[in-house]
Amino acid sequence: LVAKVKELTDARLNISEDFPISYTIINRAVDEKIAILSRDTTSDDRFQESLSINTFGISSVICVPLWQREKVIGAIFLARTALNEPFNENELDLLTAIAYQTSSAIERAQLAKNLLHETAIRKNLARFHNKEVIDKLIDDINTQGEIKATMTEQSVSVCFADISNFTNLSETITAQQLATFLNDFYSIMTKIVFAHKGTVDKFMGDEVMAIFGAPIHSDNHQQQAVQ
Numbered sequence: 001l002v003a004k005v006k007e008l009t010d011a012r013l014n015i016s017e018d019f020p021i022s023y024t025i026i027n028r029a030v031d032e033k034i035a036i037l038s039r040d041t042t043s044d045d046r047f048q049e050s051l052s053i054n055t056f057g058i059s060s061v062i063c064v065p066l067w068q069r070e071k072v073i074g075a076i077f078l079a080r081t082a083l084n085e086p087f088n089e090n091e092l093d094l095l096t097a098i099a100y101q102t103s104s105a106i107e108r109a110q111l112a113k114n115l116l117h118e119t120a121i122r123k124n125l126a127r128f129h130n131k132e133v134i135d136k137l138i139d140d141i142n143t144q145g146e147i148k149a150t151m152t153e154q155s156v157s158v159c160f161a162d163i164s165n166f167t168n169l170s171e172t173i174t175a176q177q178l179a180t181f182l183n184d185f186y187s188i189m190t191k192i193v194f195a196h197k198g199t200v201d202k203f204m205g206d207e208v209m210a211i212f213g214a215p216i217h218s219d220n221h222q223q224q225a226v227q
Contacts, residue, residue: 021052021056021077022047022079023052024047024052025063025077026063028063029063029064029075030072033065033072035095036061036062036063036064037062037087037092038060038061038062039086039087039088040059040060040086041053041058042059056081057081058080058081059080059083060085060086061077061078061080061087062078062091062092062095063075063077063078064076064092064099066099066106068106073103073106075099076095076098078095127190130193130197130199132197132216136215154214154217155213156211156212156213156214157213157221157224157225158201158209158210158212158225159208159209159225161189161207161208161210162206169181186203186208193208196224196225198212198225199211199212199214199215212224
């Protein structure tokens with residue numbers, strides 16, 4: 001039983017040389033998007049030029065493509081060498097049902113993987129960006145899972161805010177109290193920035209740097225920054 005991905009049809013599978021596989025049949029099932037049943041490959045005009053059939057003594061085969069919506073992602077291939085045990089229509093129907101279930105399972109696994117990947121990205125982005133920005137960045141992620149780099153020039157507002165009299169304050173409390181105080185400050189400031197459609201660029205000690213008007217353009221970024 002071999003699943004062969006369409007993008008790798010020209011590549012060799014990592015299997016032993018004596019494994020009875022016919023790339024001619026697999027490629028035909030994938031390329032033409034058809035299920036193949038051959039009771040007697042030696043007399044089947046479709047596969048007379050297949051060297052693997054003669055090499056491995058393949059007498060009967062079934063090959064069913066794995067469908068995902070409108071594309072084929074691979075195929076299931078079965079081969080028999082016993083001359084007196086050819087595959088039949090019932091076995092073709094059974095393998096077709098198995099292929100359907102397999103494709104569905106693969107699709108569900110891919111969707112779950114993509115969801116976990118998106119969740120992880122959102123979690124990281126949520127530290128510095130509001131939901132509107134995150135949604136845009138997620139939409140811009142390409143098939144390699146990377147954010148597309150774009151170069152634009154636009155007017156933005158940059159806001160710097162720090163804690164008044166922070167140096168004197170830090171000298172009156174313990175290091176643990178100071179860390180807790182700053183974490184609370186970061187959390188509060190992040191919520192305020194997000195509430196006004198801003199993006200947290202960075203925290204520097206007791207200072208927060210926030211940008212308004214990017215990456216999503218805003219006509220009133222100055223007012224958002226001041227607010």
